[in-house]
């Protein structure tokens with residue numbers, strides 16, 4: 387399925403109905419069902435329809451996948467290939483992802499309710515770019531020579547770690563899987579990927595495309611399953627050398643415990659956020675900043691780890707800013723994800739919508755003022771939709787300000803001084819991302835240095851540029867995805883010292 391012509395809603399709908407969906411795990415060099423025979427439903431949030439029953443892998447299947455990964459690593463079928471050879475396979479995989487853009491975009495949209503215009507133009511091509519970025523990088527990296535005495539040679543060589551367990555969430559299923567798998571594979575590791583039980587379809591398809599690209603048997607495995615079963619088995623497995631996790635802070639903490647209780651495997655944790663967006667009174671373009679604030683916080687229905695959900699506006703411009711923000715928020719309306727003109731789709735599932743609505747209730751009970759939204763909306767029958775929701779008159783103690791909601795809910799507060807804004811921004815357990823809007827260079831320097839966040843964006847909400855690492859401070863986790871730093875993460879330095887006899 388790869389037509390270049392733009393499709394309309396009806397065409398996407400009929401392609402969706404005709405789509406043959408692969409539902410099994412990929413272990414070694416083939417698709418296989420779970421050992422127990424158990425399956426789990428994939429319910430589309432577009433309309434509540436069951437689109438597939440996917441293999442529900444358990445610890446037996448994780449054992450088999452880790453065994454395949456370990457064997458491939460020990461045999462050196464991938465790890466010992468020259469970087470230039472690994473590059474070719476990863477580049478071919480990137481090309482195959484692009485060739486299957488329509489199919490993968492459709493799977494992502496059916497699975498996660500993301501608008502088809504975004505999955506086909508952003509998510510899937512973006513995932514392909516991740517593979518080609520690491521393919522391009524891997525044969526251009528040098529190791530180091532240490533400045534030891536003249537009768538010796540000290541080599542600091544980066545080696546792959548071994549078997550990497552990658553555990554990913556549902557909000558950008560293929561993209562985040564690519565952020566893990568591409569650098570881990572480029573560095574020569576073998577990988578077992580556990581997609582979210584809420585969005586396993588593109589990861590399952592990725593495994594077959596990787597094999598088609600030339601990935602040797604056992605190097606890349608995919609085990610769909612529940613977090614408490616397949617995820618937990620992977621995190622505790624003695625033959626897994628590292629778990630690279632993206633998900634909630636609560637599960638991130640559990641991964642640390644599982645690693646400690648098993649083989650002290652390395653962990654990398656990309657966890658939750660509650661990011662501040664600080665609008666200073668010297669912002670050059672109030673309307674532009676208000677539009678950007680709304681677009682950022684409501685992108686992907688707010689189901690974005692870096693979503694700037696705490697808006698801090700200078701009191702002197704707060705009225706003007708809010709007026710403009712509400713206009714833009716009013717223009718963002720949920721639509722059918724299969725309609726190419728839709729930019730705001732469905733939430734991931736009923737349980738998540740109920741959780742988001744419980745936060746709305748908590749805001750109302752705590753005395754915050756609900757300016758817009760706050761309820762389920764009807765778009766497609768039995769679908770999971772909720773429009774942009776904005777609270778004002780919120781205080782730092784309220785649950786809607788302290789906890790990650792991971793939905794389309796914005797809390798607005800105002801401040802009087804720069805120091806007050808910094809203190810409010812840092813008054814959180816998280817530290818993933820922060821935005822500031824100002825024209826004052828000295829303020830940019832002062833404030834960006836004091837914000838406790840892994841990324842600070844100035845006059846911007848951020849970018850998906852692969853050269854910039856992402857990763858948190860504090861309870862947003864540790865370890866960086868993207869950039870060359872991810873390659874460092876998936877390698878370990880071996881020191882080799884050689885003594886010469888005749889120096």
Ligand code: NAD
Nearest residue numbers: 554555556581582613617618633634637656657658659691
């Ligand atoms: P989650 O923590 O519920 O699940 C994430 C993954 O962990 C899933 O694959 C799940 O099956 C698995 N899992 C669950 N319990 C497990 C266990 N006990 N052992 C091992 N694995 C287990 O998160 P989610 O609801 O899928 O995703 C939303 C969260 O992800 C939010 O908190 C969001 O901020 C975070 N996130 C962070 C980033 C980042 O880069 N920091 C990016 C995207 C999402």
